[in-house]
Amino acid sequence: xxxxxxxxxxxxxxxxxxxxxxxxxxxxxxxxxxxxxxxxxxxxxxxxxxxxxxxxxxxxxxxxxxxxxxxxxxxxxxxxxxxxxxxxxxxxxxxxxxxxxxxxxxxxxxxxxxxxxxxxxxxxxxxxxxxxxxxxxxxxxxxxxxxxxxxxxxxxxxxxxxxxxxxxxxxxxxxxxxxxxxxxxxxxxxxxxxxxxxxxxxxxxxxxxxxxxxxxxxxxxxxxxxxxxxxxxxxxxxxxxxxxxxxxxxxxxxxxxxxxxxxxxxxxxxxxxxxxxxxxxxxxxxxxxxxxxxxxxxxxxxxxxxxxxxxxxxxxxxxxxxxxxxxxxxxxxxxxxxxxxxxxxxxxxxxxxxxxxxxxxxxxxxxxxxxxxxxxxxxx
Amino acid sequence: xxxxxxxxxxxxxxxxxxxxxxxxxxxxxxxxxxxxxxxxxxxxxxxxxxxxxxxxxxxxxxxxxxxxxxxxxxxxxxxxxxxxxxxxxxxxxxxxxxxxxxxxxxxxxxxxxxxxxxxxxxxxxxxxxxxxxxxxxxxxxxxxxxxxxxxxxxxxxxxxxxxxxxxxxxxxxxxxxxxxxxxxxxxxxxxxxxxxxxxxxxxxxxxxxxxxxxxxxxxxxxxxxxxxxxxxxxxxxxxxxxxxxxxxxxxxxxxxxxxxxxxxxxxxxxxxxxxxxxxxxxxxxxxxxxxxxxxxxxxxxxxxxxxxxxxxxxxxxxxxxxxxxxxxxxxxxxxxxxxxxxxxxxxxxxxxxxxxxxxxxxxxxxxxxxxxxxxxxxxx
Numbered sequence: 001x002x003x004x005x006x007x008x009x010x011x012x013x014x015x016x017x018x019x020x021x022x023x024x025x026x027x028x029x030x031x032x033x034x035x036x037x038x039x040x041x042x043x044x045x046x047x048x049x050x051x052x053x054x055x056x057x058x059x060x061x062x063x064x065x066x067x068x069x070x071x072x073x074x075x076x077x078x079x080x081x082x083x084x085x086x087x088x089x090x091x092x093x094x095x096x097x098x099x100x101x102x103x104x105x106x107x108x109x110x111x112x113x114x115x116x117x118x119x120x121x122x123x124x125x126x127x128x129x130x131x132x133x134x135x136x137x138x139x140x141x142x143x144x145x146x147x148x149x150x151x152x153x154x155x156x157x158x159x160x161x162x163x164x165x166x167x168x169x170x171x172x173x174x175x176x177x178x179x180x181x182x183x184x185x186x187x188x189x190x191x192x193x194x195x196x197x198x199x200x201x202x203x204x205x206x207x208x209x210x211x212x213x214x215x216x217x218x219x220x221x222x223x224x225x226x227x228x229x230x231x232x233x234x235x236x237x238x239x240x241x242x243x244x245x246x247x248x249x250x251x252x253x254x255x256x257x258x259x260x261x262x263x264x265x266x267x268x269x270x271x272x273x274x275x276x277x278x279x280x281x282x283x284x285x286x287x288x289x290x291x292x293x294x295x296x297x298x299x300x301x302x303x304x305x306x307x308x309x310x311x312x313x314x315x316x317x318x319x320x321x322x323x324x325x326x327x328x329x330x331x332x333x334x335x336x337x338x339x340x341x342x343x344x345x346x347x348x349x350x351x352x353x354x355x356x357x358x359x360x361x362x363x364x365x366x367x368x369x370x371x372x373x374x375x376x377x378x379x380x
Numbered sequence: 381x382x383x384x385x386x387x388x389x390x391x392x393x394x395x396x397x398x399x400x401x402x403x404x405x406x407x408x409x410x411x412x413x414x415x416x417x418x419x420x421x422x423x424x425x426x427x428x429x430x431x432x433x434x435x436x437x438x439x440x441x442x443x444x445x446x447x448x449x450x451x452x453x454x455x456x457x458x459x460x461x462x463x464x465x466x467x468x469x470x471x472x473x474x475x476x477x478x479x480x481x482x483x484x485x486x487x488x489x490x491x492x493x494x495x496x497x498x499x500x501x502x503x504x505x506x507x508x509x510x511x512x513x514x515x516x517x518x519x520x521x522x523x524x525x526x527x528x529x530x531x532x533x534x535x536x537x538x539x540x541x542x543x544x545x546x547x548x549x550x551x552x553x554x555x556x557x558x559x560x561x562x563x564x565x566x567x568x569x570x571x572x573x574x575x576x577x578x579x580x581x582x583x584x585x586x587x588x589x590x591x592x593x594x595x596x597x598x599x600x601x602x603x604x605x606x607x608x609x610x611x612x613x614x615x616x617x618x619x620x621x622x623x624x625x626x627x628x629x630x631x632x633x634x635x636x637x638x639x640x641x642x643x644x645x646x647x648x649x650x651x652x653x654x655x656x657x658x659x660x661x662x663x664x665x666x667x668x669x670x671x672x673x674x675x676x677x678x679x680x681x682x683x684x685x686x687x688x689x690x691x692x693x694x695x696x697x698x699x700x701x702x703x704x705x706x707x708x709x710x711x712x713x714x715x716x717x718x719x720x721x722x723x724x725x726x727x728x729x730x731x732x733x734x735x736x737x738x739x740x741x742x743x744x745x746x747x748x749x750x751x752x753x754x755x756x757x758x759x760x
Contacts, residue, residue, distance in 0.1 A: 067466035176556035
């Protein structure tokens with residue numbers, strides 16, 4: 001049996017790390033491997049959705065028909081309710097590497113990134129559909145793991161799985177999730193509402209998910225002996241938080257709730273999936289404004305900064321362009337300043353300027369740099 | 381320049397068929413090829429969605445934010461309206477072969493199969509999101525073609541494209557479309573409402589899309605010279621209808637409209653995507669009934685039957701298990717018989733029986749066969 005390194009991240013065990021990845025798969029398959037072909041498409045869907053129960057009262061009819069049926073008229077102030085819809089496609093080899101992303105975490109993340117988009121509209125996610133393309137190397141047990149992660153995320157965020165599609169794939173794993181949510185019209189926050197002098201705020205910290213990815217990549221290579229010495233277990237100790245940020249991000253429902261409680265409605269908002277620079281430039285472009293943000297105001301995690309130094313990376317660049325933090329970036333009226341201060345885990349990083357000024361980063365020594373949307377360019 | 385066989389199917393030209401497929405691609409690329417990497421993800425999305433306009437009054441905010449926003453309260457009898465949601469994932473090499481499926485047709489079909497699911501609930505499709513995974517062999521022009529097909533389908537069926545996701549793919553093309561629709565609660569038709577003695581009806585004809593696929597496959601091989609003699613052009617003449625059924629199916633909006641006009645509400649309904657046998661067994665299982673259908677009542681296209689004979693296939697088996705016809709299969713009360721008769725293109729093929737009787741096919745000579753859900757098994 002191969003030598004496993006077992007790591008627990010908030011209740012989700014990572015068993016994937018072992019010195020011999022092939023051996024890991026052999027081991028898993030000896031444990032139990034049911035070929036998907038023994039079930040067929042309908043069998044697999046029925047198996048995966050067998051005991052799905054609905055949490056949302058708006059779910060009238062879940063999986064098992066040509067379409068799911070939702071009744072949003074049961075919501076309070078039904079006439080003001082709007083339906084939000086967002087979708088994300090994750091492809092193996094592009095968005096995730098199964099050498100170190102456990103399937104349960106992957107499922108969790110695939111669902112949460114969609115919820116994050118709905119919260120970024122100041123809405124509440126309510127239903128998702130899940131489509132999976134599955135190649136022959138995956139067993140029924142593998143897909144159960146993936147689905148368990150999706151279900152866990154749905155339980156935590158009170159979202160119903162109401163349908164989907166399952167198909168063979170010639171190569172690798174494809175996950176397409178579409179999420180529906182609701183919001184009262186007056187509560188919805190778009191990207192185009194930022195105005196001159198608005199405060200620019202961000203939740204949590206930035207660049208941490210990216211440093212988690214760098215750590216995973218470094219250790220993956222180390223375990224293969226590619227740094228000269230063959231390492232037996234990955235050097236993760238004390239850095240579990242970085243891994244968690246990469247492998248099991250959360251959507252900031254707590255932030256939108258806290259803002260509502262404090263009586264603050266952001267003027268513009270989006271979630272940080274592609275990187276702060278890229279997202280800020282979206283808000284400024286759509287709002288026809290510029291912005292100034294301050295290097296020394298960027299919230300950066302200490303462990304992330306430590307690892308960046310160790311790896312000879314500039315943590316500010318990571319914070320600006322890293323992406324996948326799924327924090328909320330928003331602007332709000334300067335008069336909300338007093339209400340904003342008592343809220344935990346929100347950081348004011350700058351303010352909105354005239355469009356002609358452009359999008360700028362003010363360095364620690366007062367130097368001025370133009371922001372660039374390096375972002376996450378899948379096609380490069 | 382390679383020798384093209386140009387075929388027009390209801391205004392969509394098929395240019396793909398030529399004796400040398402590689403030459404076709406070279407030719408297309410000499411014409412114009414813009415690498416997607418020159419645009420990046422955001423550039424491509426902006427390019428594809430640049431002049432999308434909304435037809436549906438319920439579309440409040442389309443692409444360009446974290447999520448689309450829909451207002452279904454503008455619909456008549458808003459309190460009775462329900463939201464329907466369905467999704468389909470199409471993967472290259474599993475669901476389509478680009479050697480003979482033109483990208484524009486593929487886009488059209490990918491959208492229509494989702495609309496078909498909404499009509500099968502007796503609803504009206506209103507919005508879709510489109511996610512694409514695109515490998516490096518596709519150019520911007522290729523994706524424009526695909527998108528043109530999706531847009532054409534959306535125009536014809538009055539559906540808005542309200543968002544999506546575009547990403548690189550390591551291998552091939554992945555298309556994930558999610559469709560939202562609406563229906564008044566009292567109008568929705570589920571799969572589980574069939575009852576004893578109900579009539580079983582189907583629209584159009586069955587097995588034709590499958591025969592179209594057989595024809596495409598046969599000619600693909602013939603053009604490669606694999607039947608001994610190298611053929612220069614595909615033998616499609618007079619059989620365009622079969623190709624159309626496979627490459628450019630339509631959703632039967634006309635049938636649900638005709639039924640509504642005639643005052644008929646089906647007791648159960650679904651669309652025929654996996655094959656008649658498979659779908660009938662779904663309805664019977666969910667309705668806790670059995671069924672008898674009659675071989676001589678199955679609507680079969682003459683050209684499809686002719687080709688089946690030529691290819692030594694049993695057309696009844698094709699009609700029962702072929703799939704992809706996207707016709708509507710429904711049951712209705714026997715008292716609706718008189719109202720049903722005047723409606724064009726609907727065929728009564730049998731009736732609902734006790735569950736204990738099972739699902740049966742009555743042959744031309746009175747022989748009785750149990751239906752089997754051969755369907756379309758992607759995992760086999």
